[in-house]
Amino acid sequence: MTIVRLYIDPGTGSMLFAILIGLLGVARFAFKGIWVKLRFLLSGGKQKENADQAIPLAVFSDDKRYWSVFEPVLRELDKRGIDCVYMTASEDDPGLKQTEMSHVKTEFIGAGNKAFAKLNFLKATIVLSTTPGLDVYQWKRSKDVKYYVHIPHSPAEMTTYRMFGIDYYDALLLSGQFQIDDTRDLEAARKLPAKELVLTGSPFMDEKARKFKERKAAAESASDSSEKKTRTVLLAPSWGTSAILSRYGADFITDLLSTGYHIIVRPHPQSFTSEKELMDKLMAQFPDSEQLEWNRDTDNFDALNRSDILISDFSGVIFDFSLVFDKPVICADTEFDASPYDAWWLNRLPWGLSVIPRLGAKLTKENRGDLKKMIDDCLEDQTFTESRHQVRDEAWAYQGEGATRMADYLEAKFKELTKKEEKA
Numbered sequence: 440m441t442i443v444r445l446y447i448d449p450g451t452g453s454m455l456f457a458i459l460i461g462l463l464g465v466a467r468f469a470f471k472g473i474w475v476k477l478r479f480l481l482s483g484g485k486q487k488e489n490a491d492q493a494i495p496l497a498v499f500s501d502d503k504r505y506w507s508v509f510e511p512v513l514r515e516l517d518k519r520g521i522d523c524v525y526m527t528a529s530e531d532d533p534g535l536k537q538t539e540m541s542h543v544k545t546e547f548i549g550a551g552n553k554a555f556a557k558l559n560f561l562k563a564t565i566v567l568s569t570t571p572g573l574d575v576y577q578w579k580r581s582k583d584v585k586y587y588v589h590i591p592h593s594p595a596e597m598t599t600y601r602m603f604g605i606d607y608y609d610a611l612l613l614s615g616q617f618q619i620d621d622t623r624d625l626e627a628a629r630k631l632p633a634k635e636l637v638l639t640g641s642p643f644m645d646e647k648a649r650k651f652k653e654r655k656a657a658a659e660s661a662s663d664s665s666e667k668k669t670r671t672v673l674l675a676p677s678w679g680t681s682a683i684l685s686r687y688g689a690d691f692i693t694d695l696l697s698t699g700y701h702i703i704v705r706p707h708p709q710s711f712t713s714e715k716e717l718m719d720k721l722m723a724q725f726p727d728s729e730q731l732e733w734n735r736d737t738d739n740f741d742a743l744n745r746s747d748i749l750i751s752d753f754s755g756v757i758f759d760f761s762l763v764f765d766k767p768v769i770c771a772d773t774e775f776d777a778s779p780y781d782a783w784w785l786n787r788l789p790w791g792l793s794v795i796p797r798l799g800a801k802l803t804k805e806n807r808g809d810l811k812k813m814i815d816d817c818l819e820d821q822t823f824t825e826s827r828h829q830v831r832d833e834a835w836a837y838q839g840e841g842a843t844r845m846a847d848y849l850e851a852k853f854k855e856l857t858k859k860e861e862k863a
Contacts, residue, residue, distance in 0.1 A: 493583065494563040495853055496523045501554070501570045503529035504708060504737050508569055508592045510534070511642035515846035517542045521853070524563075528554040533737065552577055564856050565849065571604030580607060585856050588612060590845070593755025594641050594762070594834040595791040597622050598782035605781075610635035610852070612845055614644070615834040617790045628784045639844040640837030647740060647763045648838070654744060671701045672814060673746035675739070677754035678707040678714060681776045684721065685714065691771075692725050695750075698811040705734040705742050707754060748814055750802070753792055761798045762831040765824070767817040768799035794833075797826035 496516070498509055509525065516523055517540035525534050525545045535545045548554045555577040558566075562583035569592040574580045580587065589608040591597065597605060597613075598621050605611060605622070611634055613619055619636045626633055672695060676683035683691060684706060695702045704725075711718050725731055734742045739756065743749075749760040749768045753775055757768050775792060777783040787793075795801060800817050802810075817823075837844055 492562075494522075494524050494561070495565070496521065496849060497561060497563040497566045497584075498523055498525045499554075499558060499566060499568040499570060500525070500527045500529070500532065500534070501568075502708065503527065503532040503534075504739075505569050505592055506532055506534040507646065507738050507740075508590065508643045509567075510537075511646045511842040512567075512590075512845045512849075513540060513543050515842040516849065519846065519850060521846075521850060526554075526558070555579075564853055567849065571600040573605075574607035575603045585860075586610065586852060588849070588852070591618070591755075592643065594644060594758050595755035596789055598625065598785060598789050599753060599755075599780050599791065601779055602781055602783070605634075606631055608634060610637065612637050612639045612848060614639070614641040614836055614841070616836070617833060621785065621790065624785055625781055637848055638836050639848060640839075640841035641835055642841035642845060644759070644763055644835055645839050645841045647743075647759060650740060651744065651763055669701050670748070670814070670818070671703060671746045672698065673703045673705060673742055673749045673760070674751075675703075675705040675742070675749060675754060675756045675760075676707065676752050676771075678710040679779070681753065681774070682707070682710075683750070683752050683771050684710065684717060686774075687771070688717070689721060689724055692721065692731075694807065694810050696725075696730060698814060699730075700811075700814070702731045703734050703742050703746060704731065705736075705739065708735075711735075748818055753789065755791065757791070757795070757798065758834055761827050762835060765827060767820075767823055767827075768795075769802050769813060769817060770795040770799065771802040772804075794830050797823070797830050799823055 498513065500506060500509060506527075513523060513525060520542055523543045525543055526548045527534060527545070528548065528550050530547050530550070532545075532547070535547060537543065537545060548557045559579045559581055560583070561581045563581075564584075565586045565588060566584050567588045567590065569590055570578065571589070572578060573587060573589075587608045588610045589605055590612045591614070594614040597611070597618050606625075606629070611618070611622060613622075613636060616638065619638065622634065622636055625631070674683070674692070674695060679685065692702070692704065706718060722733055727733060736742060739759065743756075743760050743764055746760075746766070748766060749757060750771065751757045751760075751768060752771050757770065760766055761768050770792075775789075777789075780789075782789045800813055802813065806813065
């Protein structure tokens with residue numbers, strides 16, 4: 440008797456499970472649609488006229504950490520009396536607790552594939568989101584949504600999304616001209632139709648800047664000039680095989696601890712999903728102590744505000760830190776592999792990595808030997824200050840006006856789309 444054993448590797452098994460969950464979600468919402476129509480027929484077609492009315496503006500957030508990206512825009516839309524529904528895939532999203540905005544309804548729509556299954560059958564005039572990958576993986580364009588608008592959650596760039604991340608959006612609201620240039624080059628390389636690209640600024644950065652200014656003023660008025668403060672170093676890398684923790688791992692944290700400075704390690708949230716084994720190993724090897732802390736706050740403001748210098752790789756956090764907080768960065772050369780990202784199509788260094796020499800020092804295998812000296816030199820050298828300000832102007836247009844300009848665009852686009860519908 441021959442026994443045949445089939446082996447499915449964990450990655451394939453995970454993918455098949457995700458497909459199964461997605462299909463079950465689709466079936467559930469398809470059945471729900473049939474049931475709604477059946478009830479309508481059984482009631483003699485006498486349901487309320489607005490029962491199946493489209494949401495004017497739906498905002499989708501795949502993670503609670505993006506509430507700070509959407510909140511300034513939602514506040515501005517609420518002031519104008521524009522009805523919005525904020526849909527989140529995080530059950531503990533701080534947005535679910537907001538009660539001040541009467542025109543903003545918040546809703547937890549389930550995690551992962553359950554959320555995407557609902558979005559795939561959504562009825563809305565406009566959907567606004569930071570989530571890349573629309574119409575690429577589980578999240579499909581709904582036939583009952585007229586317009587999909589994307590805003591990046593960082594002013595870094597558009598080319599370090601995973602491949603095809605923004606291809607199927609209708610419009611992008613951007614903070615820098617380089618983002619427009621890169622997107623147009625991607626469209627040309629892949630022969631895609633041109634999207635609507637609008638330079639609006641960054642409400643997310645504006646809000647951080649406002650908060651930082653207030654905190655700085657309060658700290659200066661309460662500070663004791665005689666008090667000596669231990670320097671704080673923030674390690675906040677991206678995730679994936681090209682990121683610091685994947686490339687250098689425990690050795691790099693050991694090097695940081697040897698400086699004697701206080702160390703905050705803030706991995707990218709995706710690391711705890713995609714690199715869970717590595718995170719578990721590092722956190723067990725380097726537990727929280729007086730010198731080291733692991734930071735997993737939803738909002739990164741406190742970690743950035745408390746730190747004197749940032750060490751990162753190609754993460755967009757370098758722009759939050761250097762452009763808002765006006766502090767130096769050290770960027771580790773992890774030999775960035777562009778193959779999983781949209782940057783591969785352009786055959787050039789992503790803009791964010793190309794400007795690193797203007798923001799701070801570059802950490803390589805050759806100069807890693809004296810990390811403490813590099814940190815000290817960066818903190819004491821003022822030569823990067825002017826170039827940081829130049830990069831800020833390139834990456835962050837219309838500073839302080841982002842929420843107003845985004846709301847202006849969304850309001851005008853809604854009127855345009857509904858007018859077309861009325862004529863049709």
